[in-house]
Amino acid sequence: MARPILPVPGRTGVGHAGLPLSDRQCTLDVMRMQFGVDEGDAFHERLAELSTGFAAWLDEHELVGEPMSAELLMQYKWLAADGDLASWPLEQLTEFLDDWCPHVMAEHRLPLRLVPLTVVVFVEYLDEQGLLAQASPRPSAIRRLCTGFADTYDELEAGPVEPLLAEFESPPDPVRIPSPADRARSAAQAPILRDARLLAQWCGEGGRALTKTGNLRLADARELVELLGTGDDVERPGGSRLVRAGQLPTLTWVLGAAVRAGAVRRDGGRLVAVPRFAALDDTTAHEDLVLGARDEGVLTVLGDRRADDDEWSGDLIDEGLDGLLDAADAPADEIERHAVEVLQEHLEAVAGRLADSEDDDEPLPHPADDATPGFLALLRHPADGLEFDTLAELLGLVLGWSEWYRQLDVVPATTGTLVTRLERLGLVRWDGAEPVPDSGAPGEVRRAGGRVTLTPGGIACALLVLSAEGLDFPTRPDPAVATAADVVGLAGEVPPDQWRDDIDVWYAAQPDPAQAVSAFVTEALAPGRPLVVVLTATSVAAERFGSIVDDLLHEHLDGPHRAQVARRLVGRGLLDPDEVEPDLLLHASVDVLAVTIDTIAPDQWPELFAREFPPETVPVFEVLWRLDNPHLGDVLAELGANHPDQVVAKAARRARTRWESRTGGG
Structure with missing residues (x-):
């Protein structure tokens, strides 16, 4: 239901300049209110007068409204409607609120929430000042129209302008850690590793002389530019x-x-190679170089790194992610504020910290590098990457580049500098980029466009860099080298199809298939496993590995999940139900339905309820209410409300009443 817009206090019955309301038409004749599209000067003069008067009137009456939104309303009337500021047909206001205003506000990142309220209050202002045409709909009709848009504008206000930012509102899927072989191949192809090896080789046995300040000599620098191809x-x-x-x-x-x-290292005025580094494998050497580049500040392109390792900033209003906002109490673009809050909450989540929106003094994670939000976004798209323009918009918004630098090309140019560095570090591929003129350097060109994707080494190193900032992005191992516990632990953490694919890859890599299946079942039924994992993993194990799973289940009849083991074996005719504890299968049924209620869409409940409790099970409810199970009350309530058989539903409701009488409803 739409939230009602607050009413405006009652009017005094006095019109513009103290005239009685009956004299409104005289006032309209005095103050011109209609303008053609070619009368820009006259329109803007009147707009300024009305906006100033409206702002003063809001203050005088202590009303909520936004003069800027009123100005936008008048701009619409002049540019897209009939230019008559005294008459506000409902169809025109509908067009303004439904289409014209959201597009303009989003394009210029203006606050949206108060627009419907401001339309109402502005028309009230015109009416009180004697400036509302008699043929115009009355403020009460306009109020009813605008009230219907209140919730819509609340949602528009809350939603980030960039769909990519909306992703940060949900936990990311665990990213697969590349295999050692893939990481080694990726590292070997990283330009920075080639640079380091060539640099060490260039130093030779005796090293290269440095200047008195420890820098390269100019002749050597020129030679290295050519040798390394630095550009x-x-x-x-x-x-x-x-x-x-x-x-x-x-x-x-x-x-x-x-x-x-x-x-390499500086030693006695010379640059010399370090034998230890030469002996490193490519993967380790690459990771060392990436961390070295991070320490050197390479992952930040607009100055120094914004925080030391493990530092948490309690004042993000003035720096880092909150560079968008000038002060805690200053007016700010609410859409940008929401975008920042979304990423901050994501940073809290991946850092293992619980967000506390009620505690403004709680310190938030503070990324040390410009690359951090890029890594967080790219890790959500490890296979297909992101469009360069999307990545540039994200970084410009989150890091404040869009606010700090107003020039048109600064955000894509700065993003291009960062991506070029990541490319040389071997962390990303930048495919499909094209040369474009560089407005900051006449006659020069830069790259733009295309798509940016993490390399296998880039995925591993991005996780390493984020970990150095205290950010633990969720991961899943390469299934070919994963343990049974690793693979089982992915249940519910990755999409079902991906999980089944990982199981198949894991199983194919096992030297002893029978032992591998036994380990999988043991892990699926380990103490402390959530019930949903137990149910899912045992079902998928039987689906993937066949009848050997049923044989293995007998070994777990006395384990912590014996109810589910017994249920499965009884259901497959491999265990006599009379050999099972009387209440064990009832516990299993209640637990299964509890998982169903938590994980399955409500429209699928009736079919599953009917399968679990068909009509012939009605007598069971005479004893079910006595069962000591923490989920029983919720399950009986849903059975009573959603079971398709009315007799069963009635029996469930009666059992629920008895259960409440026995437990007090708790």
Whole structure:
């Protein structure tokens, strides 16, 4: 039901400039209220007068409204309707609220929530000032119309403008950790590893002399630009001279990362290779280089890293993710505020922290690097990646680039710089990018467009970098090298089809299939396993591995999940129900229905209820209410309300009443 818009206090019966309301038409004649599309100057003059008067009137009467929304309403009337500011037909207001306004507000990221209320209050203002045409619908009719849009605008206000941000409102699917072989191949292809190996080889046995300040000599820097293919411009723009190696940005960060990773080191005024690094396998060497690059600040492109390792910021209003907002109490773009809050809540979740929206003093995770939100988003799309433009919009919004820098090309250009670095680090592929003119450097070009996807090494290193910030993104192992516990633990964590595929890959990789199935069943029935995992894993095991599973289940009849084991064996005719404890199968039925209620859509309940309790089971309810099961009350309530057989439903309701009498309803 739509939330009613608050009424405006009663009017005094006095019109514009103290005139009686009966003299409104005279006032309309005095103040011009209709304008053609070619009368822009006159319209904007009147708009300013009405907006100023409306704002003062809101203050005088202590009413809620937004003059900016009233201005937008008048702009619509002039640009898209008849230009008559004194008359507000309901069909025009419907077009404004249903189509025109949401598009404009979203495009310019303006607050939406108060728009329907402001329309009502603005018309009330016109009416009180004697400026509302007699032929116009009355404020009461307009109020009824706008009330129907209140909830819609609340939802528009709450929704992020970028669909990608909506993903952060739900937990991510665990990302599969690439196999050791895939990671090794990916690392071997990483340009940064090639850079480090070539740099160490270039140093030679005696090393290379450095300047007195520990930098590369200019001649050596020029040689390395060519050798490593960094793309740095050794010919300075405007004919200026290259005076130090630090003026070559890519070479500078590549060297810095190699030094921090231990591929080379400065020793006695010389740059020398480090034998230990040369002995590392490609995967380890690559990971060391990525962490070295992170420590060097390569993953942040607009200055220093915003926080040290393991640092939590309690004042995100002034920095980091809340760079969008100038102060805690300052007016802010509510859509952008929501986007920031969504990502902050996601950061809390992956850091294992419970969000507490009631405690404003609770510190929030503070990403150290510009790449952090990009990694969080790309890990949700490990196979197909993200469009570059989508990634740029995300980073611009979340990191505040869109607010800090208003120039049109800054966000995509800055994103391009970051992605280029990630590409050289071997963390992403940037496919389909095209050269475009660089507005910040006339005559130069930069890349844009295309799609950005994490490499296998990029997935592993992104998880490593996030972990260094205290962010534990959910993962699932490569099934070919996973344990039985790993595979069973994925039940309910990944989509069912993916889970079954992982089981098949895991099973195919096992040297002893019979032992593997035994381990799988044992893990599925381990103490502490949630009931939904027990039910799902045993069912899928039988589906995938065949009758051997039933033989193995007999070994678990005395285990912690004996009710479900007995239920399955009885159902398959492999166990005499008379050999089972009298209440055990009833416990199993109640537990199964409890899982059903929690996991299955309500429209599927009747069919499942009928299968579990067909009409001939009505006598069971005479004893079922005495069962000591924590789920019994909820199950009886749903059976009574949703069982398709009315006799069974009535028996369930009667059993529920008896259960309440016995337990007090708790």
